[in-house]
Amino acid sequence: MMTAGIADEASIHRQASGAESTASMPTAVGTGIGVAPGYTEKMYEYLPEVSHLAVIKMGNFFDGLQNADTYLKISSCLKGLSSGLSKMASDLRLLSSGSREGFAEIKLPAVQPGSSIMPGEINPCIPEMMMQVCFDVYGNDQAITFAVDRGELDLNIWEPTILKNIFDSFSILTKCITLFTEKCLNGIEANKTVCLNNAENSLSLSVVTSSLFGYQAANEVALEAYEKKLTVREAAVDKGLLSEAEAALLLNPENLIDSVKMQHLLNSRIN
Numbered sequence: 452m453m454t455a456g457i458a459d460e461a462s463i464h465r466q467a468s469g470a471e472s473t474a475s476m477p478t479a480v481g482t483g484i485g486v487a488p489g490y491t492e493k494m495y496e497y498l499p500e501v502s503h504l505a506v507i508k509m510g511n512f513f514d515g516l517q518n519a520d521t522y523l524k525i526s527s528c529l530k531g532l533s534s535g536l537s538k539m540a541s542d543l544r545l546l547s548s549g550s551r552e553g554f555a556e557i558k559l560p561a562v563q564p565g566s567s568i569m570p571g572e573i574n575p576c577i578p579e580m581m582m583q584v585c586f587d588v589y590g591n592d593q594a595i596t597f598a599v600d601r602g603e604l605d606l607n608i609w610e611p612t613i614l615k616n617i618f619d620s621f622s623i624l625t626k627c628i629t630l631f632t633e634k635c636l637n638g639i640e641a642n643k644t645v646c647l648n649n650a651e652n653s654l655s656l657s658v659v660t661s662s663l664f665g666y667q668a669a670n671e672v673a674l675e676a677y678e679k680k681l682t683v684r685e686a687a688v689d690k691g692l693l694s695e696a697e698a699a700l701l702l703n704p705e706n707l708i709d710s711v712k713m714q715h716l717l718n719s720r721i722n
Contacts, residue, residue, distance in 0.1 A: 516606055519599045522613045529620045530592040537585035540578035556646050560638030577635040584627040591616035650704035656683035659701050
């Protein structure tokens, strides 16, 4: 989820950067014929004042009227943002599943009475709302792609479809991100007992023994832990690879999330 959040932040910055490079161009096929003298210059002078956007002049009006790829880039940024948000929402939906039969690693804020057939259940309706909005954005992007692709010769006449769907994507994402933050993200609670139990019983901890004793030894530790229903820490001690004190330090999940500290501990043990 953290990786998705970082990606979303980067996507937002890219989107903001793209919005500042919006271009505008006058007249039918880009010649400038049909407008009063000085119109184009004044338009670019005053449009930023009334729109509060950094509008720039497109270098080639012919290209600007024929090709709507700028809109496609904007839509692509929105789709990229949506994919990260949907992935995050999907993770929250899974991690909150339970409360006894699922992952149950986190608890989402309750925003409705619960399931009609499961009293007391907290439905992940806000993450599901976020995902459905993202699905809509994907559909809007597909419509925009077709509209950009179907521009003929000197003019793309499908801009109403393009703009309608871009504005729709901006609107639903803006509203949904606000609700997602207020009604879900701000109130998430970690189920520390479940998280710690899952971390301590994970066979993936055997990777630490692989760094110290090689893959074969790590595989044997993981196999013994699985067959005897032990933790990797207990199996490593049982096989005589680590002392109880070493195992408690090297196989502590809290240490494993600190890559610098963990590397120092491994280097100290190896040396």
